[in-house]
Amino acid sequence: MIIKKPATIEGLYRLDSKAELVNGEFEIMSPSGFAPGFASLQIVKSLEEYAEQTQQGLAVPDNVGFVVELPHRQSFSPDAAYFLGEDSGIKFLNGAPVFAAEVRSEGDYGPYAERKMSLKRNDYFAAGTLVVWDVDLQSEVRVYRGTDPEIPTIFRRGEVAEAEPAVPGWTFPVDKLFRAKK
Secondary structure, eight states: OOOOOOHHHHHHHHHHSSSEEEEEEEEOOOOOOOOHHHHHHHHHHHHHHHHHTOOOOEEEEETEEOOOOOOOOOOOSSSSSESSOEEEEEEESOOOOOOEEOOOOTTTSSSHHHHHHHHHHHHHHHHOEEEEEETTTTTEEEETTTTTEEEEEEETTSSSSOTTTTTTTEEEEEEGGGGOOO
């Protein structure tokens, strides 16, 4: 007989890969390709400029854990985020970001992926996140808000996206998600 120990936040610290703690198990996240990584970097760079200008909040890059207390989820690890809580040093951040960006990778398409992303957005909102971006590099940025979680505002190339009310006054040109061809 094999006895499976439940996954914990302490165990999450010891994993050798990016993961989230969901339903008592580690949900391992595959590495992304260049384009999703580049896009998340651009969002974080812009959020860092905003945080410096406003002297508040933390711009949070990919692979940083957020500890939350939901019945079935204990952590998030968005591709980019903005957080108003305390800097936790080398530990995971405590609480949900006010803004999270999930940048789609190659495997993030199809009915199963859509359902999974919808459930994760609902978890973000339940944990206190105000705005979640679904960044689809094939077409658009869908901006979901906790006040109307089923109906996104859509921004495409040539447009300027925002994350109101989570990041007041911050804007982001959608074209910056894409590396200019030389």
